[in-house]
Amino acid sequence: MAEAVPIFGKPWDTVQPALSQPILDAVSSYGFDYMTPVQEATIPVFLQNHDVVVEAATGSGKTLAFVIPILELLLRKKLKLGHSEIGAVIISPTRELAKQIHTVLGEILLATGINYKSHLVVGGSSSATNTADELAMLKEIGPDILVGTPGRLEDVICGRLKHGKKTNVSVKKLELLVMDEADRLLDMGFEASLTAIFSVLPRQRRTGLFSATMSEALSELVRTGLRNPVRVQVKVQDKDGNGDERRIPSTLSIQYLVCPPDRKIAQILRHIQMNSAQKYIIYFSTCAAVDYFQKLLRRLLSPTAQIYFKVDFPVSVFSLHGQMIQKKREATYDGFSQLPPGETGILLCTDVASRGLDIPDVDCVIQWDPPTDPKSFAHRCGRTARAGRSGQALVFLNPGSEEAYVDFLALRKVPMVPARYLWQDDEGNTSALKIQFPQDSRSDELLEFLRSLSATDREIYDRGKMAFVSFVQSYLKHEAKFIFRLKELAIIEVAKGYALLHLPSMPELRGRPTGRFVKYEADYDAIPFMDSVREKRRLEKLEIAKAEKKRQAESGESLSKRKKQKKSNEAWSDAKELKERVKERKLKRIKKRDAKHADEEARLMAAISDPKLKEALENDPLLAKRMLSHRDKSLKDMVEMSTERIKHTKKVEHMTLEEVIADAKAKQRMQYNSSSDSSSAEEDDWEMVARKEKVRQRLLKEAQKKKTKFSFDPGFSDGEEEM
Numbered sequence: 001m002a003e004a005v006p007i008f009g010k011p012w013d014t015v016q017p018a019l020s021q022p023i024l025d026a027v028s029s030y031g032f033d034y035m036t037p038v039q040e041a042t043i044p045v046f047l048q049n050h051d052v053v054v055e056a057a058t059g060s061g062k063t064l065a066f067v068i069p070i071l072e073l074l075l076r077k078k079l080k081l082g083h084s085e086i087g088a089v090i091i092s093p094t095r096e097l098a099k100q101i102h103t104v105l106g107e108i109l110l111a112t113g114i115n116y117k118s119h120l121v122v123g124g125s126s127s128a129t130n131t132a133d134e135l136a137m138l139k140e141i142g143p144d145i146l147v148g149t150p151g152r153l154e155d156v157i158c159g160r161l162k163h164g165k166k167t168n169v170s171v172k173k174l175e176l177l178v179m180d181e182a183d184r185l186l187d188m189g190f191e192a193s194l195t196a197i198f199s200v201l202p203r204q205r206r207t208g209l210f211s212a213t214m215s216e217a218l219s220e221l222v223r224t225g226l227r228n229p230v231r232v233q234v235k236v237q238d239k240d241g242n243g244d245e246r247r248i249p250s251t252l253s254i255q256y257l258v259c260p261p262d263r264k265i266a267q268i269l270r271h272i273q274m275n276s277a278q279k280y281i282i283y284f285s286t287c288a289a290v291d292y293f294q295k296l297l298r299r300l301l302s303p304t305a306q307i308y309f310k311v312d313f314p315v316s317v318f319s320l321h322g323q324m325i326q327k328k329r330e331a332t333y334d335g336f337s338q339l340p341p342g343e344t345g346i347l348l349c350t351d352v353a354s355r356g357l358d359i360p361d362v363d364c365v366i367q368w369d370p371p372t373d374p375k376s377f378a379h380r381c382g383r384t385a386r387a388g389r390s391g392q393a394l395v396f397l398n399p400g401s402e403e404a405y406v407d408f409l410a411l412r413k414v415p416m417v418p419a420r421y422l423w424q425d426d427e428g429n430t431s432a433l434k435i436q437f438p439q440d441s442r443s444d445e446l447l448e449f450l451r452s453l454s455a456t457d458r459e460i461y462d463r464g465k466m467a468f469v470s471f472v473q474s475y476l477k478h479e480a481k482f483i484f485r486l487k488e489l490a491i492i493e494v495a496k497g498y499a500l501l502h503l504p505s506m507p508e509l510r511g512r513p514t515g516r517f518v519k520y521e522a523d524y525d526a527i528p529f530m531d532s533v534r535e536k537r538r539l540e541k542l543e544i545a546k547a548e549k550k551r552q553a554e555s556g557e558s559l560s561k562r563k564k565q566k567k568s569n570e571a572w573s574d575a576k577e578l579k580e581r582v583k584e585r586k587l588k589r590i591k592k593r594d595a596k597h598a599d600e601e602a603r604l605m606a607a608i609s610d611p612k613l614k615e616a617l618e619n620d621p622l623l624a625k626r627m628l629s630h631r632d633k634s635l636k637d638m639v640e641m642s643t644e645r646i647k648h649t650k651k652v653e654h655m656t657l658e659e660v661i662a663d664a665k666a667k668q669r670m671q672y673n674s675s676s677d678s679s680s681a682e683e684d685d686w687e688m689v690a691r692k693e694k695v696r697q698r699l700l701k702e703a704q705k706k707k708t709k710f711s712f713d714p715g716f717s718d719g720e721e722e723m
């Protein structure tokens with residue numbers, strides 16, 4: 001078990017300006033006699049009404065560094081908040097973290113006896129499934145402090161509602177805004193929600209940003225949301241006293257193991273076998289991998305698998321990722337957090353659990369693969385070694401280009417030391433080896449056993465393929481691309497490490513020598529689901545597919561032809577649908593325009609008695625439009641102009657663009673020579689004809705290219721082409 005190392009600062013009653021007695025009593029009821037360095041540095045500055053930007057290692061006590069000043073400032077101002085008025089808002093990137101902060105706040109409020117209420121505002125919570133429910137709850141409770149995630153908070157604070165109800169929350173008297181894991185808030189693309197929230201909060205508020213890692217985006221936020229902030233940076237020295245600075249707690253030891261990807265699972269199991277009664281968190285890059293390895297681990301813990309994973313102590317396996325429903329997320333989090341001491345527990349998760357979570361007594365953090373965002377690395381490791389306790393972290397690096405990650409992190413003040421390869425003898429005894437990649441037949445046997453599980457359980461088989469494919473896709477998303485190069489990744493060994501029965505067909509595998517991968521001999525169609533309902537449904541579908549295949553084989557259709565046919569049918573129907581939609585939109589536009597013109601023309605025709613004029617107008621609806629906008633011209637002039645234009649339009653239809661321009665220029669010259677004022681309407685018409693000619697030329701070229709039928713009506717189509 002991890003032991004506590006005292007790394008604390010001054011007592012709480014030394015804070016200047018002094019904290020109120022109820023708050024001092026509350027922290028002492030927690031058994032916290034001394035502040036941590038970040039609390040000592042931050043609380044006085046926040047209390048002196050400064051905005052703060054706080055950067056301190058994981059597990060250093062940042063939560064109380066903002067919770068205490070929030071309560072103290074609200075108390076000190078003796079702020080009388082109405083039923084719907086909010087005094088402080090705390091924003092967190094994940095629901096779990098928001099819930100945790102809300103719990104800490106609630107406990108402190110209870111211990112102080114202060115009459116403020118806090119409320120948790122997160123999406124997908126079991127208590128309020130939508131914003132309307134949330135607002136109804138808020139109306140009933142009348143909280144003073146809100147803790148939540150950006151989207152739902154934006155809904156509640158800014159009144160962006162889906163149900164047309166007005167928000168009944170007022171932030172006019174808000175005193176404090178805190179953003180925990182502020183850099184993550186921006187990385188996760190919450191910037192728009194944050195900006196919306198800032199825009200409705202009073203400018204005279206205090207703002208605090210807290211994180212263990214700062215980013216460039218954060219300095220942008222400092223510029224936009226804070227006023228002359230005081231920057232608090234708590235530095236950690238290396239334990240060996242060489243004066244080196246580190247971004248991680250001094251009580252945290254991080255090891256790395258350069259290990260072929262197909263040995264990882266055996267290494268993890270041996271780790272667990274060697275260290276009983278420990279709490280582990282294992283990070284994966286994708287939700288699919290979490291689900292898959294949870295299934296495998298659970299099966300490995302069954303009595304029949306004890307030959308490969310022999311443990312004589314109870315082990316509970318949990319999983320947590322962002323695609324799980326909220327209720328399950330909450331149950332997992334609570335289950336793992338409340339695991340009784342002396343029991344071994346393993347939480348498999350993605351980065352949704354990398355930040356801020358204060359799960360008690362986590363002894364070891366293992367990273368199956370490094371995170372795509374390098375900043376997450378320190379946060380993941382920081383789930384252990386919290387508040388002065390010691391803790392261990394281990395990351396697997398694939399041989400090839402990933403070894404460079406060690407130096408990359410060292411430059412970012414995250415030091416690591418090499419780990420030893422864990423070896424298991426034939427009796428199942430585990431020991432640490434000095435050599436890096438020994439022959440490891442027991443690891444190979446374990447993989448074969450996992451494959452045999454896959455060959456008898458379709459859910460494991462399907463999930464394995466999904467996990468592998470999603471891993472490859474996530475590998476391409478690594479921010480440190482110069483280290484994580486897919487070309488240099490031993491992808492076949494990765495597939496072996498995922499205990500796949502066969503390689504999936506994917507472009508990333510094209511051109512790779514696959515000889516090292518031995519396909520598992522099995523009838524893949526026969527692999528059943530353990531769940532009888534799913535299996536029944538699968539068999540029914542399989543029957544239908546087989547019957548169809550047989551029918552096509554009998555009718556002589558080749559597979560490639562069938563595929564081609566299917567593809568062309570899909571493409572054809574898609575294209576047809578699109579064409580119809582375009583046509584529909586076009587017809588709508590024409591109808592709308594015609595209705596408008598018809599109205600104008602009707603009024604005009606009613607006013608015209610000259611039959612010649614009427615005829616000219618019928619031939620040229622564009623003229624009707626022009627006549628309405630040039631009422632100062634006599635109708636007769638307009639008709640002459642129109643007749644001339646119609647003649648000319650018909651002529652230019654067969655002219656090239658150069659000829660049209662030359663013609664227009666000649667007309668202009670003639671007009672200039674005759675010293676007559678050129679009519680602007682007429683100039684517009686020439687311009688229009690030239691423009692239409694340009695369009696016609698373009699369409700002609702395109703049509704020639706596509707060899708499609710081409711028609712273009714320069715008089716009426718108003719620039720709309722028909723192909």
Ligand SMILES: Nc1ncnc2c1ncn2[C@@H]1O[C@H](COP(=O)(O)OP(=O)(O)OP(=O)(O)O)[C@@H](O)[C@H]1O
Pocket residue numbers: 032033034035036039056057058059060061062063064211212355356357358382386387
């Ligand atoms: N003054 C204190 N004395 C002893 N323990 C403390 C003190 N302040 C906080 N702690 C404990 O330290 C642990 C870590 O605190 P907290 O979760 O606030 O860390 P953090 O800096 O926010 O970490 P992270 O960066 O991972 O979010 C908690 O269990 C908390 O109860």
